[in-house]
Amino acid sequence: MTSLYEEVPAEVPANVPTRRVTVTVNGEKRTVDVEPRLLLAHMLRQALQLTGTHTGCDTTNCGACTVLFDGRPIKSCTMLAVQADGHDVETVEGLATASELHPIQEGFKQEHGLQCGYCTPGMMMASKALLERNPNPTEDEIRWALSGNLCRCTGYQNIVKSVMWAAEKMRAEEAE
Amino acid sequence: MYPSRFAYDAPTTVAEAVAILDRNGGEAKVLAGGQSLVPMLKLRFASPERLVDINNIKALDYHRLDPDGTLRIGALCRHEDLEFSEIIKDSHPTLAQAAALVADPIVRTRGTFVGSVCHADPQGDWAATMIALDGRIVAQGPNGRREIAMRDFVSGPFTNALAYNELAVEAVIPPAKGKAVGGYLKLERRVGDFATASVAVALDMNGDVVTRAGCALAGVGGKTIDANEAISVLVGKTLTAESIEAAAEAIADAADPRTDHRGSADYKRHIVKTFVTRILSGIARSEQKAA
Incomplete structure (x- = not known):
């Protein structure tokens, strides 16, 4: 499970100073002892075993590691885990309920918004942030909001359609 | 990593x-x-x-206009705070246009204006706007505060004038003498890439006469290019095809681009001239419409 880049162990040697951080992740309070240099992405993946958040480029370019931090999208490879202390983090695992996919996930399924799926968690979280601010985005607005997320498979067309699909479904649910 | x-x-x-x-x-x-x-x-x-x-110093999370029109940007003001700001939308067109072009939308939720200026990347967008707008950085040290003019703030690539025990707490943009107009244009190969070339222009206008002119360039030199002197040919003039052409020529001459994988030196200089012309012609058109 451990990838090449995830070498900071979640369990820290006894002589290294750690900090206790409490983060609300997908609505649940989680407390972890971390080294200050541990990245948020690695805390989510290793300490909390939430491996839905992917690390792609590891250089703040690709957006695969995008999560919501107090409701706004951030690249979790570019934030320290200690900085999340007392804050609210939402990952792709927070989208679906036990029985039902989130409309954004359903949209990606319906419109074939993924091929290899590596960028998908980041795409979905960035899309969620967009739709919370703008429930009825144009194609241009979707492309703008996802311009910090790279996909090497789809050519983006189907991702845009997926978000359109989700927006429509969420508006319909809102109207009910 | x-x-x-x-x-x-x-x-x-x-x-x-x-x-x-x-x-x-x-x-x-x-x-x-x-x-x-x-x-x-x-x-x-x-x-x-x-x-x-410094993210827990909530007192630094602001941007606001003083009654005299001075804009103050606190050290925790994020790029997207300026991108969606109602405060600067009309009063500071150069900043408003640059805000939407900094890095990518996700980086903009987190990165800060003041931090970006302190980082002093020669390709940085905000440093160019600060030079064009004649901004200042407020530094707080153990013995109080001092203000550093932007032209003295960046001492070299990735190096600024702060002492080790000083914190940059605020950026200050002085009020316009008259009406503030301007723009920011950037050519990038894709969102989030460093600029091939970018141009910040900020003018103060009294009627249709330019009373102050500021300009800076990024991506076309080893540091942010201060083109304030080049654009000063516009001061005291109206924006006509001739005065715009003269300013664009002078500013393109001030650029110091190098040929690299983003384009040849000639190409980048051409982009600078095109962008200056585009920004100034746009201003001239909207001023005519308003008149």
Whole structure:
């Protein structure tokens, strides 16, 4: 499970100073002892075993590691885990309920918004942030909001359609 | 990739942050948005002994206009705060246009204006706008505050004029003499890439006469190019095809581009001229419409 880049162990040697951080992740309070240099992405993946958040480029370019931090999208490879202390983090695992996919996930399924799926968690979280601010985005607005997320498979067309699909479904649910 | 080990503090007041910087004699580094610093830590280009995270100093999270029109941008004002700001939308067109072009939308939720200026990347967007607008940085040290003009603030690539025990708490943009107009254009191969060339223009107008003119360029030199002198040919003039052409020529001459994978030196100089012409012609058109 451990990838090449995830070498900071979640369990820290006894002589290294750690900090206790409490983060609300997908609505649940989680407390972890971390080294200050541990990245948020690695805390989510290793300490909390939430491996839905992917690390792609590891250089703040690709957006695969995008999560919501107090409701706004951030690249979790570019934030320290200690900085999340007392804050609210939402990952792709927070989208679906036990029985039902989130409309954004359903949209990606319906419109074939993924091929290899590596960028998908980041795409979905960035899309969620967009739709919370703008429930009825144009194609241009979707492309703008996802311009910090790279996909090497789809050519983006189907991702845009997926978000359109989700927006429509969420508006319909809102109207009910 | 992960950073080397460091100690971590997250003070809640400016005084506390400055005291920590002072105690650590140059071995501590300030962490604001972290969108340049964290990648540098991961690449081990920077290995400070201690990070002073200022994100909990809530008093620095603001941007506001003074009654006299002075714009103050606190050290925790994020790029997207300016991108969606109702405050600067009309009063500061140069900043408003640049805000939407900084990095990518996700980096903009976290990165800060002041942090970006302090990082002093020669390709940085905000440094160019600060030079064009004649901005200043307010630094707080153990013995109080001082203001540093932007032209003196960047001492070299990735190097600024702050002392080790000073925190940049605010950027200040002076009020326009008359009506503020301007623009920011950037050519990038894709969103988030460094600029092939970018141009910041800020003019103050009295009627249709230019009373102050500021311009700076990024991506076309080893540092942010201060083109304020080049654009000063417009001061006292109206914006006509001739005066715009003369300014665009002078500014393109001030550029110092190098041929690289983003394009040839000639191409980049051509882009600068085109962008200046585009911004100034746009201003002239909207001024005509308003009149």
